Amino acid sequence: MCSVQDEDGDIAVPRSAISADRVCMKCKDTKAVVVTRVNDALCRDCFIVYVVHKFRATIGKSHLIRDGEEILLAFSGGPCSSALLHLVQEGLSQRAHKRLRFKPSLVHIDEMGVLDLPSEEREKTNAAILDVLRGTGYPCYISSLEQALDLPDGSGEQKVGHCRPPCWNIDNGEGLENYNRAKHDKRLADVFKSIKSTTAKENYVRNLRNQLLTAIARRHSYSKVMLANTSTRLAIRILSDIGQGRGGQVSVDTCFADERHGDIMFVRPIREVTSKEVAMYNSLYRVEPVFVPTLTTQASRGASIDHLTECFVTGLQAEFPSTVSNITRTAGKLDSVVRTGTEDFCVLCQSPLDTNVGEASALRAVEFSDMLSKRGCDPGSTTSGCCGEGDGSCQSSKVNSLHNTDVIKALCYGCRLTVKDMTDVSQLPSHVTQEAASRISRLRMKEDIQDFLIDGDS
Template identity: 50%
Template sequence: MCSVQDGEEISPVRREKIVEERTCMKCEKKAVLVTRVNDAFCRECFMVYVTHKFRAAIGKSKLIRDGERVLVGVSGGQASSCLLHLIQEGLSGRAHKKLRFQPGLVFIDEGVTVGMSAEERLTTCTQVLEIMEKTGFPCYLKALEQAMELDRENASNSPQYSAVETKESDTALGTSGKSVENMAKFHKYDEAEEKLKVLLNSLKSVTAKEDLIKSLRQNILIDLACKKGYSKVMLGHCSTRLAVHLLTDIAQGRGAHVAMDTAFADTRCSDITIVRPIRDFSSKEVTMYNILNNVPTVFIPTITTKAPDSASIEHLTEKFVTGLQADYPSTTSNIMRTGEKLHTEKKKDTESQCAVCQAPLDTDVPPSSALSAVQFSETVSRCSSVTLSICNSDKECCGRGDGSCQSKDPTLTREDVISALCYACRLLIKELDDVNKLPKHILDDISKRQRRIKMKTEIEDFLLDTEDHV
């Protein structure tokens, strides 16, 4: 029987922890921080510890070669600022063993997602750009709405040049001191901005919006890296953030993609590899590193800023993980160790990858699977309604309107789009009233796949089975 009376506090009062003066576990000097329960460090030993962990992560992978160009994503937050400072220190003359790669920096402005005005977005971009330009590395500035107008087909054929050779059409900002003047011309993507707003407003849940924004951000990074000649994209994801992503992916139906989303190297794209060199850093270690080195950061609001914990799956998962981490310091490390045991097979052809997130398709399942049951239920629920294909061609239509339109550019149907998506991205598309609101490069990719499938069907009787003729 419950003994709590009316007006009494249900949760017990938390006692303040009494922390005695600790000594460094390495050199016996006075400790200035404790990363875990028994890991106390002085300032000098902590810097050596963090630097070694960062350098070891890059060295063990053997993925980044000497002289290789690496695009570093900078968001202005704690983790990306920590990564930028570590790279800057590793390339400086005082480093014991200098890093060998050539970094370029990029910032993606996502102010459109939270309704920031042009002046507010310009102020934010200026603050981040000032931090990036102090490093002396090539700098790029992108807006999230540019993802609506990407041209994937011309990415590999684009001319390659340094960011110092500024081109306004690419919004590449060099270090010549004229960047602030060029930023006044940056936010001029009115049509693309309106398309992105319509797309985000079509999604009902914040979870779907977060998932879409993450995919669009990744598409911009991959596209910029291809056009500018970068073979790697380096992101500042720490272990706490990746642990949240791991549990969020499982909750959203991306369990098959967990290994790619949390591993050191994400090789889902054939030309570009995404690396996460500070994935072994906890959020506490990142924050303490920034404090001890006076690393500047910029706070930029997101769609879940000041939102309740239940606003989205990722926001709720973050609250859960950080709450456990406060009382059980091994929470994130245990989650990460579990995720490292998972593996995802990479698909060789692009048609076996999701058109939105580029992850391998996980929809090739037997008839008795849960996905087949969901698809059957959807078919039964729609059996009473008849959906006609709408011709979207400027030329004269064949006039049938039953899906057999022979016009050059027919509008993609929902079934065409869903067939090219993974399970989790299919859940995202469910909330869209019109799938043709998706970005141009995604629709072009799906249209190309549909034409190839149609062509293969027409000539399949003339194809030889290589396995039977070996």
Template identity: 45%
Template sequence: MCSIQEGDIENPIKKDKTEKSKVCMKCGGEAVLITRINDPLCRDCFMVYTTHKFRAAIGKSKIIRDGETVLVGFSGGQASSCLLQLIKDGLSERAHKKLRFKPSLLFIDEGAAIDMSAEERLDSCQKILQVMAKSGFPCHIRSLEEAMDSSFITTDSSKDSLASTELPDLDEQSQGQRSKNDLDTDRPKPAEKPKTNGLPIDKDFKEKCIHYDESEIKLKELLKSLKSVTAKEDLIKSLRYNILIDTARKHSHTKVMTGDCSTRLSVRLLSDISQGKGAHVAMETGFADKRLDDITVVRPIRDFSSKEVTLHNVLNDVESVFIPTLTTKAPQNTSIEHLTESFITGLQADYGSTVMNIMRTGEKLNTEILDSTEQQCIICHAPLDTSTGIASALNAVEFSQKISRKNDDKLSPECCGEGDGSCNTKSGRLNKEEALSTLCYGCRLMVKDLSDVNKLPEYIQRDITNRVNRSKMKADIQDYLLADD
């Protein structure tokens, strides 16, 4: 029988049948907007409503402590701009109860993934910097291709060695070398003369945008080797997540804020389930993602719908920057996530409780947090969901793929061509079967879509190799180990 009670989900009500009132439901004044299905509010009551929802989400969780520094992911879109404005209002002097944490902004340039020209990338970064500089918070810019660098590290062991690194000043470049991929700005000074149309653009960053480097070429080759747009979107999301975590560890942040609203999270929930990631949707859509021991990802506006986000930005004249993605102006069936988004937004237009019902269902899900890193996926760091029984559907699918493989497919795309089974030992290249054994089911589908696993970022290859070597060593000495009682 269905475990959902009758009162758990609201009955769908078509918006055409709702009565629109011009009286605010809170104060009785003149209403200027309607939230949810039929809740008219005036401007002042709407601002109180959104501010309370944002502050209550942070206060009830008790995750962020007083005086703690928090890294805020800023993409320039409507949701992240709304989050930035709410943080600014909460930290202003006129706030009734000021927020206690110290925010720092991070923008990840993904222009290389969508083949943007150097001028377009530089222009978008300038616009983003202009918005971030107005906030007065420390801000950083990193590029997506940084994840392809050989020096990129996401493990927790890098925290001790990188935590003491101070943010360099743009006006003091001669006092020390700075990273070519990381642009840091300090709090703007009133007497400081602006540069480059008021934006402190770093010279090295300009040169990086204009000239191709090895990391950008590797990223484009990696994306080109993926067959489907769905796999490309999953890879970009994983790389973006790891850069967020890496930046937080470098600057000693233990909390990361993202501007994910309920509409975006409901799309992610259904698309993840359809892609075999149902075991991890509680982490991907919940208020707090605690899959890592040292970093917690927080989503303080997860209860905001996209309509409420837009209304908040319009009423407060919040500036946002549009940056295209892989599926911008693409057909609905370009990817699973794009198709799911089209389905949910279309349903939400007729039935205003669609997103809320999806989110309520997702809140009932739970994911077990595992202590051992050996039981976590190498790419997404979520718990492995592939330890299933012999009669499971996963083993049945893998068995069907194994017996349907033709003899001429024995040489994998990453094979050196010798054909004697010794290519891995000679060249040190990754084997796809060994790589898949360290991934969750959702990431396995993405890697299976990849023509050559050796095109993965080097930090992923290092982690996979270390995990496989430890497993082999443990198997070799298994007979000499004491059993855990």
């Protein structure tokens, strides 16, 4: 089973060719209940062994999770995170053949603040999720996406007295009651109202979520965060990233271990399991996910690039079962880019910067076009507005404030597209603008003393 691979060139399987009376291809004596991969029929027990093996083999092959290590598991309440939680519970139970050795804790990030939902519906959904978390007996935390706006610096570390706590421990009397009484920051809703496209909104939500998970993990001394990304979701992310100019991030976005956040590692233990297999696993074990609406719930096919890509990949996967595996295996051959300095990463998504290109590149052509299209200010100015007459009376560049062009210099190409959809960069999280401002200050200081520096090549 370790060498199970989908065929590279499979053809569409007619539905009429799939019989309901087939016998399990593994044990040969039990009626099959599910067809996996191209046309492989498995019974209930063999299918569960098949999924559990994928999960455990993915963890085992990495050799990254140590015995007794405390792991933070991100639980959204959806089908994938519910399946991952159940796999962990089964792996830690007394009846498991080989018990898992790590110690899980759970965290839920409430992202419904970006939707125009009644507070009662939001609280009801959170109550259902917390019921699931409490039932596990593991340490549990809950936070909201609004908290990501108040992280004080680029490292994401929480400083007592500077902002609100990023999460509530529901095991220490800080549960749903205190969480519901907290004043939800309206700035998040205002930011999303100012962003034009749904694609930019989805990217912004993803970045805020990752930053908040990183901050919570640091605050409670976790070094790894488990994400419930299936192979289907990763295949969608690969094509979506390429379509949005994030091709250089494909490797870190889809590999097992995402180390772009420095001391916090994101791991994806069910990256070899498809969404179809997750749905069947939940059905066989009667795992009941909690429905949590998103930005594209009941949206049209072309509502966003992610949503359109999802429709394309899942539609193709239904006819050609090797679609997802071929996409993920191809992307798996790409090398991940690591940081080489303190300022070579994007302040928003923490990915390596991909904007250090030559003057004859397509990026420079786009930037030049944007500069020419601006009106009312000197094209060479780095400010977002001009108050002078071209005679030196402009004071905009002398004000110690952060402007769009300052932030854009500290962003990767994909995040630049997201920020361009915003009307004001001050709506970005405080730690993002602070890091961008620090870089600009260091750059200006370096320019001021450039004549006094010794060239390292001389």
